[in-house]
Amino acid sequence: MTERDNATWLQDLRSPGKCRTTALADLRKILLRGLTGALKNWVRQDTREFLSLCEDFIQEALLIILKHLDDFQGLSRFTTWAHKISVRVALSELRRARWKDYSLTATDEPGQSSSVHEPGSPDREQERVEGQMMLDWMKKVMREELTTRQQRALKAAAFDGISADALSKKLGTTRNALYKLLHDARLKLKKRMLKEGFMKVQEESDPDSERKPPFEVSNKGESRE
Amino acid sequence: MSSQNAGTIIKLFHGFFHKKPSRSSLLLPVAPSKMQINVSGLMGMISQTEDDELDCGQTYELLDQYAEIMERGEDPQILLPKVYRHLNRCKDCHEELTALLAAIQSDHEKNRN
Numbered sequence: 001m002t003e004r005d006n007a008t009w010l011q012d013l014r015s016p017g018k019c020r021t022t023a024l025a026d027l028r029k030i031l032l033r034g035l036t037g038a039l040k041n042w043v044r045q046d047t048r049e050f051l052s053l054c055e056d057f058i059q060e061a062l063l064i065i066l067k068h069l070d071d072f073q074g075l076s077r078f079t080t081w082a083h084k085i086s087v088r089v090a091l092s093e094l095r096r097a098r099w100k101d102y103s104l105t106a107t108d109e110p111g112q113s114s115s116v117h118e119p120g121s122p123d124r125e126q127e128r129v130e131g132q133m134m135l136d137w138m139k140k141v142m143r144e145e146l147t148t149r150q151q152r153a154l155k156a157a158a159f160d161g162i163s164a165d166a167l168s169k170k171l172g173t174t175r176n177a178l179y180k181l182l183h184d185a186r187l188k189l190k191k192r193m194l195k196e197g198f199m200k201v202q203e204e205s206d207p208d209s210e211r212k213p214p215f216e217v218s219n220k221g222e223s224r225e
Numbered sequence: 226m227s228s229q230n231a232g233t234i235i236k237l238f239h240g241f242f243h244k245k246p247s248r249s250s251l252l253l254p255v256a257p258s259k260m261q262i263n264v265s266g267l268m269g270m271i272s273q274t275e276d277d278e279l280d281c282g283q284t285y286e287l288l289d290q291y292a293e294i295m296e297r298g299e300d301p302q303i304l305l306p307k308v309y310r311h312l313n314r315c316k317d318c319h320e321e322l323t324a325l326l327a328a329i330q331s332d333h334e335k336n337r338n
Contacts, residue, residue, distance in 0.1 A: 030332055037331020038324040052314060053251060068229050076289035083328040084289045087321055095317070098252055104338045158267050164281065164317040179280045179315070186274040 001026045009078040010069060024062060027082060032056045033088060034083045042094050057093065061086035092165050099166035104152055141192050156224040157182060270314055279311045284318050292325045 002022070004012065014024035035054045036045065043050060072081055089142050142151050153171060156162045157178075162170075168178040287308050294301045302309045305326045 015289075017283065030336075032333040033335040034328030037334075040327065042253060042324075044253060047251060049251060049319060075233060076293050080289045080293055080325075080329060083332065084285075084292070084321075084325050087324045087328055088285065091317075091321055094252060131264055138264060140269070161316075164315065175317070176280045176282045183278055183280075184275070186271050187276070189271045190274045193268070198268070198272070200318035 001029065004078075006072075006074050006078045008042070010072065013066065013069060027065070027079075028058055028062065030079055031061060031082060031086045035086055038083075038087050039090060039094075039180070042091070052150055054090075057090040058086055061089045062091065095163040095165040096169060099162050099170075102156075102166065104156060104167075104170050138189075141189060145188045145192055146185050150181060150188075153178060153181055154185050273308070273310075273314075278314075279307045281311075281315060281318055284308050284311045284315070285321070288318070288322060288325060292322060292329060295326065296329060 004023070004026075009023065009027075012019050013027075014020070015023075030052055035057060039050075039054070043053065049186070061082070065082055068085075072078060136217075142154060146154065149171075153167065156167050156170075157164065164175050164178055168175045171178060173181075230304060260294050291305050291308050291312075294304050312322060
């Protein structure tokens with residue numbers, strides 16, 4: 001396989017004929033090498049359908065890459081940018097498949113289908129009770145402060161753990177619009193938390209303070225800090 | 226039976242026994258704990274909500290640069306702090322970063338071999 005720098009990738013993929021065909025074939029191999037690693041925790045790899053699935057994703061990714069060559073700014077390696085696109089294609093599709101049977105209902109209360117879980121702590125009664133109190137407060141405030149759409153979205157995203165990709169499809173919106181909807185919801189809830197004394201002013205002004213993210217974080221691929 | 230009907234029946238027969246499995250049947254199960262959120266974590270995230278945050282689209286635009294910063298062992302919290310904070314809030318974007326890092330590593334390893 002020819003080694004290419006960013007400029008050569010762009011040049012070859014824009015050229016007519018054999019040059020472009022060879023570049024596409026090389027890029028396909030590179031993306032396949034990447035996806036087999038990227039999807040290790042997502043898809044069973046011991047089936048013959050796995051490679052076929054990857055090929056489908058790569059085919060779609062190549063179309064997007066060719067369509068958006070002008071968007072590549074050269075601030076990373078071309079292959080990293082291409083891997084990013086193929087990962088997005090693959091994960092978007094897999095998330096939709098994973099959540100296809102999830103049903104949004106307006107009548108479910110947040111937390112009804114989820115249990116209070118405090119990762120990393122033993123299952124002690126006091127922590128469970130405190131967690132339940134926090135959950136009850138959260139449910140009450142969500143009802144009082146948020147629109148129905150915001151309640152539904154926040155309940156689905158935060159309590160049921162549905163992916164933003166899948167949820168945005170079910171709500172008939174885009175991932176960005178969903179993020180803005182949830183951002184507005186969080187701002188309202190934050191204002192309420194401040195009002196009720198759940199937060200001190202210095203906590204508010206320190207966005208980089210070390211806190212656990214609210215979801216489980218995989219250690220795979222994390223920065224070597 | 227006409228050869229056309231026989232051909233159709235053979236296609237249906239093969240289709241029945243060689244159906245492509247649905248994508249959801251290939252998915253690995255996700256442990257329930259990975260799908261649930263902890264309430265105190267949620268309240269922590271709410272308390273850290275900023276008026277001006279990057280959305281998923283803006284984060285996606287920078288994700289390749291972010292991944293390479295991590296690859297080089299530099300600190301993305303310093304170099305791309307808003308992306309860092311978005312990734313701490315957004316499970317989907319965080320998953321995509323993890324998968325992207327795995328893709329880069331897998332590509333390098335297989336290229337060496």
